[in-house]
Amino acid sequence: MTTGEFEQLIAKQKDKLYRFAFSILKNNEDAQDAVQELVVKLWGNKKSLDKTRNLESYCLNTLKNHCFDLLRKEKHKIDYQNSNVHNVAIDPDLENLDLVEKLRHELQNLPRQQRLAVELKDFQGYNYEEISEILEQSINAVRTNVSRGRKKLHEIFKEELKYADYI
Template identity: 35%
Template sequence: MNQKRFLQQIEPIKDKMFRLARRLLVSKEAAEDATQDVLVKLWKRKETLKTYDNLEAFAMTVTKNHCLDELRLKRNNNLRIVHNNYEDHQTGLQKQLETKNELELVEHLINELPQQQQVIIQLREIEQMEYDAIAKILNMNETAVRVNLSRARKKLRSQMQNLQDYGIAEH
């Protein structure tokens, strides 16, 4: 596999790899470094990549494992996500502030979930991955992925309802 072919295959999933790394690691810089490290690993295995049925699932698995290895090495427990991919240029400043606050609130609530549920929410809701691909990435069966996702959604709904009941969240 030449460099051009490799880049054609990796380019569509590079951002997903970064967002997963960002979910698992402390900072944008750490996520960028991890993504680069994984890209180097994939490049070194470029000749065997064609043997994988789902390159995206494989790349995401390598990314997840690399990040978890980094965390084990650094014993870093300050995991946070910053995922602000929502932008609406046609709303007023007040609406933009409300939306930003809502996104920060949801981000905070997601960060309160167990790490496995955080990753599943990231892969399913943000990356829009299929259950079978998530199961492969996390080395789980699809039923376990669905159960964890259901529990995470239920907990998030409950927390949002509690916040609304106390007048903290408007929507």
């Protein structure tokens, strides 16, 4: 892969990569850093990228693994810092949030595999086969995670949806 081809690949994928990293990390700077680290890693392996069957899937899968590594490290750091501190976390008053903010909040409360599957399917527009490659799961597992995630969200928003016949 030439330098020009590599730059074109990154230019074409950077927004999608950022959105995906942000959907996992929930922090603008961390998402930007994760994408930058991915670009550096890909640059180091650019000769082997020619052999990759699906570059987009490869990039997203590599980014996903990197983001999860960051989250694990952050969790260990927080667990260590809080090992002797007992704070009670207060849930935000969901009644004061608008519907979109509620959806974002509840989406984050879904199990990780369901959250990622729903985000990739419904918010990023990937098909089941692409999601299967990205998450390294069978298509049936992806379909199940999307279905279960949607069902949980529907149960949570049943009351709000009752009054929204036009949706």
